Amino acid sequence: MLSKLFSREPDTRVFFATDIHGSETCWRKFLNSGKHYEANIMILGGDMTGKALVPIVEEGPGRWHATLLENRREFESEDEVEEFEDSVKRRGYYPFRTDPDEMGELESDEEMRNELFYKEMLGTIERWMRMADEKLEGTDIECFVSPGNDDQFEVDEIIANAKRVRLAEGKVVEFGDFQMVSTGWSNRTPWDTYREEDEEDLAVRLKKMTDQVTAPPERTIYNFHCPPYGSGLDDAPELTEDLRPKHGGRSIVPVGSTAVRDAIKEGQPALALHGHIHEAKGNTRIGRTLCINPGSSYEQGQLLGAVVNLDGGKKVKRFVLTSG
Amino acid sequence: MASNTTAGSGAGDLFQRKATGLLRGWSVLDGFIYAAFAINLMTLGLWIFSFAPFIPEGSLIYAIILSGLYLVFQAVTYASLIAVMPRAGGDYVWMSRVLGGGIGFVLAVTGWWFILWHWVPIYANILNVEVLVPLATILRFDGVANFFGAPGGMFTASMAVAILASILISLGMRTYARIQKFCFYGGVIGLVIMFSLLLFNSNADFVGAFNSHAQELYGAGGNAYQQTLDAGSIETNLGALAFGPTLLLIPMIVFFNLWSNWGATLYGEVRGASDFRKNIYAMGGALIVTSAVAVIMLLLFAKTFGWDFYYAASNAYWSGNGPISAWPYPGLFAAFLFDSAILQFILLALLALWFFGWVGSVFLSSTRVVFATAFDRVLPEWVSKTSRNGVPYYALALMLIPSIPISYLYAFGENFATYTLDATLVIATTFLGSAIAAAVLPWRKPEIYNASPIARYNVLGIPLVTVAASLFSLFLVFCLFKWLTDDTYGINNGQSLIYMAILYGVAVAVYVIFRLLRRAQGMDLNMVYDEIPEE
Numbered sequence: 088m089l090s091k092l093f094s095r096e097p098d099t100r101v102f103f104a105t106d107i108h109g110s111e112t113c114w115r116k117f118l119n120s121g122k123h124y125e126a127n128i129m130i131l132g133g134d135m136t137g138k139a140l141v142p143i144v145e146e147g148p149g150r151w152h153a154t155l156l157e158n159r160r161e162f163e164s165e166d167e168v169e170e171f172e173d174s175v176k177r178r179g180y181y182p183f184r185t186d187p188d189e190m191g192e193l194e195s196d197e198e199m200r201n202e203l204f205y206k207e208m209l210g211t212i213e214r215w216m217r218m219a220d221e222k223l224e225g226t227d228i229e230c231f232v233s234p235g236n237d238d239q240f241e242v243d244e245i246i247a248n249a250k251r252v253r254l255a256e257g258k259v260v261e262f263g264d265f266q267m268v269s270t271g272w273s274n275r276t277p278w279d280t281y282r283e284e285d286e287e288d289l290a291v292r293l294k295k296m297t298d299q300v301t302a303p304p305e306r307t308i309y310n311f312h313c314p315p316y317g318s319g320l321d322d323a324p325e326l327t328e329d330l331r332p333k334h335g336g337r338s339i340v341p342v343g344s345t346a347v348r349d350a351i352k353e354g355q356p357a358l359a360l361h362g363h364i365h366e367a368k369g370n371t372r373i374g375r376t377l378c379i380n381p382g383s384s385y386e387q388g389q390l391l392g393a394v395v396n397l398d399g400g401k402k403v404k405r406f407v408l409t410s411g
Numbered sequence: 412m413a414s415n416t417t418a419g420s421g422a423g424d425l426f427q428r429k430a431t432g433l434l435r436g437w438s439v440l441d442g443f444i445y446a447a448f449a450i451n452l453m454t455l456g457l458w459i460f461s462f463a464p465f466i467p468e469g470s471l472i473y474a475i476i477l478s479g480l481y482l483v484f485q486a487v488t489y490a491s492l493i494a495v496m497p498r499a500g501g502d503y504v505w506m507s508r509v510l511g512g513g514i515g516f517v518l519a520v521t522g523w524w525f526i527l528w529h530w531v532p533i534y535a536n537i538l539n540v541e542v543l544v545p546l547a548t549i550l551r552f553d554g555v556a557n558f559f560g561a562p563g564g565m566f567t568a569s570m571a572v573a574i575l576a577s578i579l580i581s582l583g584m585r586t587y588a589r590i591q592k593f594c595f596y597g598g599v600i601g602l603v604i605m606f607s608l609l610l611f612n613s614n615a616d617f618v619g620a621f622n623s624h625a626q627e628l629y630g631a632g633g634n635a636y637q638q639t640l641d642a643g644s645i646e647t648n649l650g651a652l653a654f655g656p657t658l659l660l661i662p663m664i665v666f667f668n669l670w671s672n673w674g675a676t677l678y679g680e681v682r683g684a685s686d687f688r689k690n691i692y693a694m695g696g697a698l699i700v701t702s703a704v705a706v707i708m709l710l711l712f713a714k715t716f717g718w719d720f721y722y723a724a725s726n727a728y729w730s731g732n733g734p735i736s737a738w739p740y741p742g743l744f745a746a747f748l749f750d751s752a753i754l755q756f757i758l759l760a761l762l763a764l765w766f767f768g769w770v771g772s773v774f775l776s777s778t779r780v781v782f783a784t785a786f787d788r789v790l791p792e793w794v795s796k797t798s799r800n801g802v803p804y805y806a807l808a809l810m811l812i813p814s815i816p817i818s819y820l821y822a823f824g825e826n827f828a829t830y831t832l833d834a835t836l837v838i839a840t841t842f843l844g845s846a847i848a849a850a851v852l853p854w855r856k857p858e859i860y861n862a863s864p865i866a867r868y869n870v871l872g873i874p875l876v877t878v879a880a881s882l883f884s885l886f887l888v889f890c891l892f893k894w895l896t897d898d899t900y901g902i903n904n905g906q907s908l909i910y911m912a913i914l915y916g917v918a919v920a921v922y923v924i925f926r927l928l929r930r931a932q933g934m935d936l937n938m939v940y941d942e943i944p945e946e
Contacts, residue, residue: 112945124943139427203426317801319797337588389859409938410940
């Protein structure tokens with residue numbers, strides 16, 4: 088009886104993080120997380136790409152200005168600009184240098200802004216994959232990444248081309264005796280993002296994936312970006328029609344997916360990994376399945392995550408949520 | 412599609428694309444409402460003001476103004492913590508990440524969990540004296556009024572508080588937020604009616620009304636107004652600023668105005684400097700507006716009740732020698748200015764909304780702390796379980812069940828009520844922990860601090876958060892020193908301090924046991940707080 092309280096040697100230790108949204112700091116920390124937590128499997132859930140471009144406008148030779156977090160900054164040296172660029176990247180935004188003329192064009196031309204966004208987002212992911220290849224070279228750590236609903240489809244191809252990072256989206260991947268299915272698709276959001284669809288369609292997508300799993304439930308992992316509906320891992324501020332939080336952000340409503348919930352109920356995997364709702368950090372059980380959403384504090388450069396020991400038992404019992 | 416982007420508000424601003432979670436600003440008014448409920452003038456305020464005669468030389472009005480203005484530093488401190496670590500989960504997470512897991516756990520669970528069991532009978536006391544007894548008195552349900560004035564009624568009211576708070580939380584935040592808003596607006600209407608009655612009636616009107624109702628409702632014959640003055644006679648100080656005694660009143664009235672940060676864990680995302688200011692406006696604004704309303708209300712009491720009478724009524728009640736045995740509820744006194752019992756009832760019912768919109772707070776934040784500690788695996792996984800409807804039933808049970816024997820002992824025990832005298836002290840100690848965490852934040856977590864919207868706010872080269880938190884800490888240290896050394900507050904009771912030390916001891920024991928257990932299970936809790944190196 089007492090022995091149940093204590094550790095069985097895990098077959099596998101997994102570190103999972105999600106929703107880093109372009110944060111250079113979080114990506115760097117993620118690449119070090121395997122070694123730091125002694126995990127042999129690293130999994131990054133969806134939403135890798137950032138949400139904003141921050142222009143650094145050249146006012147004249149050697150003089151620049153920019154605004155971050157509503158604080159206007161002025162720079163008079165290359166070092167100052169570079170330091171600012173680092174702080175922007177840390178927050179998950181994309182800095183770019185420009186001049187007043189180009190700024191005027193960008194403000195009026197949505198197409199031009201979109202092109203710039205694509206260039207910065209995809210360029211960053213390419214650079215990140217090169218970093219991962221270098222960092223993980225010579226280690227026995229396996230790294231899986233699956234994009235999320237906020238990531239455009241071109242991200243998949245870039246990840247697929249990486250040497251030490253495996254694209255997990257839409258398929259069954261294996262590590263040891265475990266099998267994992269992943270998707271970044273979610274139910275509908277108010278933001279009309281890249282990978283979202285109606286619940287019925289999402290249910291079909293999940294069914295196609297989970298049907299491919301051949302491992303028993305206690306050796307199966309669902310890595311679904313969207314959390315299950317009504318699990319507490321999907322609690323988000325209730326919004327007005329113009330996307331303002333109601334009641335000062337205090338009114339909380341479930342926004343997760345019923346299709347994800349049904350898939351977990353039916354498949355009863357050992358572990359279900361989620362993200363999507365940054366403020367809904369937590370863990371819960373659906374039947375035997377341990378469901379985790381580690382949340383996200385990417386803006387602060389904190390990598391929230393989960394360390395999970397998998398031993399193939401009926402229930403996953405050894406885990407901890409981290410804030411690295 | 413998501414490729415749609417929006418230009419910033421002006422040249423040099425940022426460009427955003429459509430992505431999950433990008434929200435527009437939240438309403439300061441909403442934040443203000445919830446902070447105003449926490450610094451609840453009509454419940455906590457009126458209750459603690461009735462203790463002011465114990466420091467008769469002090470000016471209650473100046474004490475409210477001085478402490479209200481000073482506690483803006485508290486609002487700045489907490490707004491800063493929210494800005495640096497938003498959506499973090501409040502005092503527990505701030506302290507555990509900045510000062511260490513053990514300190515965070517012990518201070519948070521004592522201040523936000525264990526001690527709130529003891530606040531249940533305090534809430535119940537207020538429910539009795541401001542809601543149940545006055546309403547029963549107006550309705551001439553003498554038996555009911557007498558029952559709630561006795562130990563059995565005290566215990567019953569405590570259970571009502573615990574169950575009501577549990578129900579409100581079980582309804583979910585969406586419903587609770589709506590109920591609070593309804594109660595706020597209803598309560599404000601009640602307050603306006605009360606103020607109007609006090610403004611448009613003279614002292615003579617009140618003396619007549621009081622004497623008449625004292626006879627009719629309490630059987631106090633003769634000139635009950637004068638008898639109250641005689642029974643509670645005390646030299647009062649309405650306007651003169653006797654600085655020393657006025658300063659002594661401050662550790663007393665923080666029972667009312669120390670809570671503007673109560674909902675700090677729930678405020679919205681801080682996306683920039685303007686959201687940081689919004690949090691200050693919501694918490695600090697509620698503090699200043701509530702203080703201003705308190706001053707206006709006390710001046711109206713002085714005008715219509717008579718300041719000497721207001722103090723004498725409280726003094727006579729605590730001495731137990733007044734002509735009326737009930738707690739001198741100013742809402743009821745104002746209602747006496749109505750002739751109609753129906754109007755009296757309506758006014759008291761409207762004022763009671765200040766209690767019903769506030770009662771959930773006794774458990775709400777506690778359940779969040781319990782969850783946060785369970786997510787860190789300091790407490791077992793099961794405490795964070797919720798029902799299908801999202802009801803945190805285990806966390807609620809951890810609040811509700813211990814509050815039952817504590818309420819019983821409080822109501823029926825001979826000395827137990829004195830053990831709970833340190834209820835404010837323990838929470839203030841928790842706030843002190845958060846204030847210290849905030850003060851050292853720029854050095855303990857420089858990367859997170861420097862990435863936050865408040866990194867550029869300095870006072871004479873010192874980070875604003877450090878300045879505000881240090882000044883707030885100084886305030887708390889002053890209060891703690893006075894509570895522990897001055898007999899006036901009735902807190903430096905040896906038994907009470909031992910009892911509180913036991914609560915801290917239990918918290919330390921729980922932390923150590925679970926830390927050792929997790930280590931034995933192969934999960935070192937250091938992993939929770941350790942920062943992963945970037946390079």
